Amino acid sequence: MAKAELKSNTKTEIEDSSSLKGTLASVFFIGFFIIVLWVGVYFLYLDRF
Amino acid sequence: MIKSPLKSKVDSRDGKLAMAHLYVAFIALLVGGLAGLLQVLVRSGKFQLPAGIGYYQILTVHGVVLGLVLTTFFIMGFQLSVVSKTAGTFTGKQRTVGWIGFWIMTIGTIAAAVMILLNKASVLYTFYAPLQAHFIFYLGLTLVVVGSWTVGAAIIMKYAEWRRANPGQQSPLLTFMALVNTLMWIVATIGVAATVLIQLLPWSLGWVDTVNVAVSRTLFWYFGHPLVYFWLLPAYMVWYAIIPKIIGGKIFSDSLARMSFILFLLFSIPVGFHHQLLEPGIDAAWKFLQVVLTFAVVIPSLMTAFSLFASFETFGRSKGAKGLFGWLKKLPWGDARFTVPFIGMVAFIPAGAGGIVNASHQMNQVIHNTIWVTGHFHLTVATAVVLTFFGAAFWLVPHLTGRKLTKKMNKLALIQGSLWAIGMTFMSGAMHAAGLLGAPRRSAFSDYGGSAQAAEWIPYQIAQAVGGSILFIAIILMLYIFINLAFFAPKGEQEFPVGEALHPEEKAPMVFENWKLWLGITVLLILFAYTIPFIDLIQNAPPGSKGFKLW
Numbered sequence: 381m382a383k384a385e386l387k388s389n390t391k392t393e394i395e396d397s398s399s400l401k402g403t404l405a406s407v408f409f410i411g412f413f414i415i416v417l418w419v420g421v422y423f424l425y426l427d428r429f
Numbered sequence: 430m431i432k433s434p435l436k437s438k439v440d441s442r443d444g445k446l447a448m449a450h451l452y453v454a455f456i457a458l459l460v461g462g463l464a465g466l467l468q469v470l471v472r473s474g475k476f477q478l479p480a481g482i483g484y485y486q487i488l489t490v491h492g493v494v495l496g497l498v499l500t501t502f503f504i505m506g507f508q509l510s511v512v513s514k515t516a517g518t519f520t521g522k523q524r525t526v527g528w529i530g531f532w533i534m535t536i537g538t539i540a541a542a543v544m545i546l547l548n549k550a551s552v553l554y555t556f557y558a559p560l561q562a563h564f565i566f567y568l569g570l571t572l573v574v575v576g577s578w579t580v581g582a583a584i585i586m587k588y589a590e591w592r593r594a595n596p597g598q599q600s601p602l603l604t605f606m607a608l609v610n611t612l613m614w615i616v617a618t619i620g621v622a623a624t625v626l627i628q629l630l631p632w633s634l635g636w637v638d639t640v641n642v643a644v645s646r647t648l649f650w651y652f653g654h655p656l657v658y659f660w661l662l663p664a665y666m667v668w669y670a671i672i673p674k675i676i677g678g679k680i681f682s683d684s685l686a687r688m689s690f691i692l693f694l695l696f697s698i699p700v701g702f703h704h705q706l707l708e709p710g711i712d713a714a715w716k717f718l719q720v721v722l723t724f725a726v727v728i729p730s731l732m733t734a735f736s737l738f739a740s741f742e743t744f745g746r747s748k749g750a751k752g753l754f755g756w757l758k759k760l761p762w763g764d765a766r767f768t769v770p771f772i773g774m775v776a777f778i779p780a781g782a783g784g785i786v787n788a789s790h791q792m793n794q795v796i797h798n799t800i801w802v803t804g805h806f807h808l809t810v811a812t813a814v815v816l817t818f819f820g821a822a823f824w825l826v827p828h829l830t831g832r833k834l835t836k837k838m839n840k841l842a843l844i845q846g847s848l849w850a851i852g853m854t855f856m857s858g859a860m861h862a863a864g865l866l867g868a869p870r871r872s873a874f875s876d877y878g879g880s881a882q883a884a885e886w887i888p889y890q891i892a893q894a895v896g897g898s899i900l901f902i903a904i905i906l907m908l909y910i911f912i913n914l915a916f917f918a919p920k921g922e923q924e925f926p927v928g929e930a931l932h933p934e935e936k937a938p939m940v941f942e943n944w945k946l947w948l949g950i951t952v953l954l955i956l957f958a959y960t961i962p963f964i965d966l967i968q969n970a971p972p973g974s975k976g977f978k979l980w
Contacts, residue, residue: 403742
């Protein structure tokens with residue numbers, strides 16, 4: 381019983397209307413995009429010069 | 430809160446001044462857009478310009494008219510509107526100063542445009558020495574800059590008046606942002622004013638025979654990089670302070686928005702060397718320093734990205750959105766005032782990432798002077814910025830002319846934004862790809878003597894022509910919407926959306942309004958980044974160059 385209660389509490393917290401987890405995921409996506417593009421051109425540079 | 434004279438409508442006298450700027454901006458869109466279409470057609474190799482018109486002439490028209498005229502006029506009109514709306518109607522004297530500035534800019538624009546059309550100034554929008562234009566071209570550009578200072582003076586006067594009337598209060602967010610952009614513009618344009626007045630004008634008039642090329646290019650880029658932030662910050666004003674209201678949400682943080690603008694003031698200017706990474710005469714250590722400062726500008730841009738996502742997510746969750754990205758579905762996709770600038774925001778992700786590649790010292794060698802760079806700034810200024818300006822025009826123009834954005838125009842506006850996205854994906858994508866294969870920028874069609882490498886670029890040049898043609902259709906559609914909103918849309922009240930902060934009780938620190946401090950740090954950073962390099966460039970200068978007219 382106690383276990384079930386704990387579970388439902390956690391769920392409420394995640395669905396909290398002030399959660400910014402989508403924002404966190406989005407800015408991480410931008411960060412990864414920047415890194416992937418940068419590393420891609422960096423290897424092109426190493427290959428050519 | 431009542432202290433700020435937030436009026437429901439911009440005063441019609443201020444509206445006329447702002448609209449005068451927008452008329453010039455949209456005429457520029459037509460002329461510059463047409464030149465752009467001709468360029469991509471020439472570069473496809475399937476089309477030749479008639480009547481002896483030169484490729485470099487239309488390239489200059491495109492760059493000057495869109496990069497300098499459209500942007501500056503739109504920004505001045507937009508900033509006058511937001512200041513009038515949030516800090517109160519301009520006084521008669523302030524408005525007169527604004528009109529004087531408008532006419533000085535307009536006369537300068539006409540002078541420069543006539544010289545380009547007469548083929549006396551095909552020096553591209555960067556007007557690099559030793560290419561030498563007719564002196565009236567330089568004089569015209571000087572008038573555009575002086576006129577923009579005069580319009581800026583009206584904004585500064587209004588801000589000063591507001592501060593006197595509201596001691597100890599933080600200024601309205603949009604007025605604060607317009608002021609930061611105006612101050613940055615004034616500090617930045619000192620560089621271009623210096624090269625034009627001290628170097629290029631006397632040289633084009635024949636008073637001196639030669640010019641120090643490296644100094645003129647360095648002064649140009651002292652101005653040229655903050656120029657791109659001068660374009661970008663009004664788009665950020667819309668993103669930070671207006672879009673939240675359009676979607677029905679709140680500004681995530683007023684203080685964060687102000688801080689990011691202050692960081693742009695500090696870090697936008699001492700970074701011009703990242704455009705000159707492959708130029709001789711500048712010590713690598715100073716290039717490195719300016720690259721570090723360039724990367725500092727990444728911080729406020731990422732703060733902006735965070736803040737926008739947070740505004741959207743907070744809004745979506747308040748409407749009951751669930752899951753990691755459920756809030757995206759709650760956004761008003763049917764509203765062009767939101768969706769068109771949103772396309773711009775998305776474009777800014779690859780645009781910003783590409784910029785970080787460009788500014789990385791060694792990697793600049795991969796892309797320098799290739800058409801990758803052209804692809805890059807068609808994502809930044811020609812998508813992120815311009816689509817945001819269009820998105821603002823959809824409510825600003827009818828607000829100022831006492832009309833309404835109808836459902837039909839909103840629908841056309843959505844089509845316009847989508848066409849732009851499709852056209853730019855083709856054009857800019859092909860430019861990036863061809864650039865990585867070594868295709869040069871700023872050059873007319875050539876098969877380079879049948880070179881195998883140049884043959885690889887041709888399919889991408891065709892793709893650019895397809896994309897550019899789609900973009901031109903989008904431009905025509907935009908002009909139709911603009912004319913409708915300015916002259917034919919039904920009379921009514923169109924809302925001027927001004928966002929409110931999520932937590933209005935949290936006041937931004939007053940230190941943000943301490944201009945002695947921020948301008949002081951700005952000047953110190955500039956002196957630190959530029960003094961010794963300039964001494965080097967002048968003391969160790971090679972013989973100056975005479976002027977060349979290669980067109």
